[in-house]
Amino acid sequence: MLGFYFHLKKATKRILYGLLLFLFALTLSTSRAPTQLxxxxxxxxxxxxxxxxxxxxxxxxxxxxxxxxxxxxxxxxxxxxxxxxxxxxxxxxxxxxxxxxxxxxxxxxxxxxxxxxxxxxxxxxxYEVTQKLIYRNGSRRPRDIEDLAGGQLLVIPQSSHSERLEELKNEYPSLEWREASGLEMLDLMAMVDSGEVEYAIVDSISFQVDRGIYPRARGAFDISDPQPIxxxxxxxxxxxxxxxxxxxxxxxxxxxxxxxxxxxxLIQTNEFNFAGSQLFMKRVSSRLPDYQEMFQEVAQKYGLEWQLLAAIAYQESHWDHKATSPTGVRGLMMLTLPTAKEMGVKNRLDPRQSLDGGTRYFLQTKSRIPDDISEPDRTWFAMAGYNIGLGHLEDARVLTERAGRNPHLWNDVKEFLPLLQQKKYYSTVKYGYARGYEPVSYVRNVRHFRTILNWHTLDEKRRLERENRLELPNSSDWNTGSMLSL
The missing domain is CATH 3.40.190.10 (Periplasmic binding protein-like II)
Structure with a gap:
């Protein structure tokens, strides 16, 4: 009996000791601070x-x-x-x-x-970038740092560019520059383009993407080796x-x-150029036949010109109904998932569903354009809104009106849309920053593609007329009967 009691007491101690160790370990594990991940x-x-x-x-x-x-x-x-x-x-x-x-x-x-x-x-x-010195086209192009003497050089404060200039100043003591708060690289490009400053420094990638907006801002030379981002x-x-x-x-x-x-x-693809025109003409032959009948049917259903609808679809997806962008928009009309749901599109990769839903969304956007904007500007505004959103479009109209221009004319408003990329402008309007050059390129490209399609349609019509025209009989075949039939 005594032995049994002794063993029970020993076993109980082991259990209690094990329980204490478990509680201690549990306390340690729960008290450990979580990692950042x-x-x-x-x-x-x-x-x-x-x-x-x-x-x-x-x-x-x-x-x-x-x-x-x-x-x-x-x-x-x-x-x-x-x-x-x-x-x-x-x-x-x-x-x-x-x-x-x-x-x-x-x-x-x-x-x-x-x-x-x-x-x-x-x-x-x-990826990597270099720091690029830019200057205004038409002025003397600087070839090296020494050529900047006496000029106005502007950079963003506390940027890698200002750090690099501090390094270069050890080698070029006369190097001077100015740092202006509240600016972005696109602002610097705009200021060089307008002649407000002589020189500025921007990243090579930003210059590559945005140079089409300010064509007078040209690259002179790099002031750094490639740097990691x-x-x-x-x-x-x-x-x-x-x-x-x-x-x-x-x-x-x-x-x-x-x-x-x-x-x-990171590559500017919205600018229309000769190569883009050549590619479009190739796809008129290779891809358009797969969709033309559908374009015509949907256009007729909603009272639109099919060439306009086809031009919008080409600008969106290059007539590829399986197209997908980094943002997740998909299909022939590149619909977002929320837009597809709103328009009742169940399968964005189905070309007819995509075209029908995209057309209805375009018409819905057009219906929200102010009534006092008349055609054809109304259509151009609708296309811009379809691309960038009506909020940003309205901001551009506000900027247009502030400048004393006509907010009802596309030719006026398109000049102010790119300003939504500059902080001194987008910070004064309701919807803020926008890549305002995109809707300008979008409308220009669609109008150009539509013109080509109209020409192509006319050419096809004439070709069919030629093919279907009754041929006159050869002179050797003429006889009384044939003459009477003529």
């Missing part, structure tokens, strides 16, 4: 700081966009969380916000520099989120998706 996953949201711009983040009729936005969206999706993006007003504002309540990271086209590495941790780079993370905390970002970027690049995203969003 775990925090993101637990809250179900990746918070990203960005900047408004053509290559970073913007909003239009098809939703949110921009290379940095699309890349960050893909990263968030890989983590299984939602993306919450917050634009900041300046580069310095974006950097300061990293690591705060609004930003787990920054996806803002930030160049990795020694100064920034003192306060930020960076991911692996996903990367996501920025706070210096404090652990490396878990940075490491997850690096794994994602490596896999995204290996899959080919990164290169595809760059081609779609």
């Amino acid at each position: 775990e925090e993101v996953i637990n809250r179900g949201e990746l918070r990203v700081i960005t900047l408004m711009g053509s290559t970073t983040y913007f909003q239009n009729a098809k939703g949110e966009g921009g290379f940095e936005y699309w890349l960050a969206s893909a990263f968030a999706a890989s983590l299984g969380v939602e993306l919450k993006i917050t634009p900041r007003e300046s580069v310095s504002g974006a950097i300061v916000a990293v690591g705060g309540p609004l930003g787990d990271m920054a996806a803002a086209g930030l160049t990795v520099t020694p100064q920034r590495q003192k306060v930020l941790r960076f991911s692996e780079p996903y 990367a996501w920025a993370f706070p210096r404090h905390g652990d490396d878990s989120l940075v490491e997850a970002a690096n794994r994602f970027l490596e896999e995204y690049a290996a899959s080919g998706e990164l290169d595809r995203l760059k081609k779609r969003s």
Whole structure:
């Protein structure tokens, strides 16, 4: 009996000791602070700081966009969380916000520099840029730094460009420049284009994407070697989120998706040119026959000219009913998912559903154009609204009226739409930043394609008339009967 009691007491001690160890381990595990990656996953949201711009983040009729936005969206999706993006007003504002309540990271086209590495941790780079000096076409082109002596050089404060100029000043003591707050690279290009300043420095990618807007702003030479662009993370905390970002970027690049995203969003493709015209004519022969009857039927159904409808569809998808963009818009008329649902389109890749839904959405947009805008301007405004959204279009009309021009004429308003990319203008209107050059190019291209299609239709009609014309009999076949029949 005594032995049994002894063993029971010993076993009880073991159980209690094991229970204490378990409770201790549980306490340690529950008291450990979650990693940065775990925090993101637990809250179900990746918070990203960005900047408004053509290559970073913007909003239009098809939703949110921009290379940095699309890349960050893909990263968030890989983590299984939602993306919450917050634009900041300046580069310095974006950097300061990293690591705060609004930003787990920054996806803002930030160049990795020694100064920034003192306060930020960076991911692996996903593309490179050079710093490009720009000047106004028609003025003397500078060939090197020494040619800038006595000129007005403008840069964005606390930018990688100002850091580079500080380095160059050691070699060129006479180098001078001015830093102006509240400006973006597109503002600098506009100021050089107008002659307000002689020189400015912008990133090569921004210059490539936006040079069509300000054609008098020309590239002179690079003031830097290629520099890496990367996501920025706070210096404090652990490396878990940075490491997850690096794994994602490596896999995204290996899959080919990164290169595809760059081609779609970092190359200016909206400008109409001779090569674009040649391609269009080839597709008139190779692709249009697959859709022409459908264009004609839907156009007749809604009282539209089929050539106009076909031109819009070409501008949207190049007559590819399987087309998909980085934003997730799909189909012949490149409908967003919300627009498709609103228009009752169940399958965006079905060409007839897409065309019918897109046509109704275009007509709905047109019905919301102010009644005092008459044709043909009403159609041009509707196309611009279809592309960029009626809110941004109305902002451009406000700017047009402020300048004493006619907000009811497309030829006037199209001059002010690109100004929505400059902070000094978009900060004064309701809907803010927009890639205003896009609807201008969109309308111009659609009108051009429509003209070609009208010409093509007339040419086809004449060809058919020639083929169907009754041939006169040969003279050798003429006889009394044939003469009577004539």
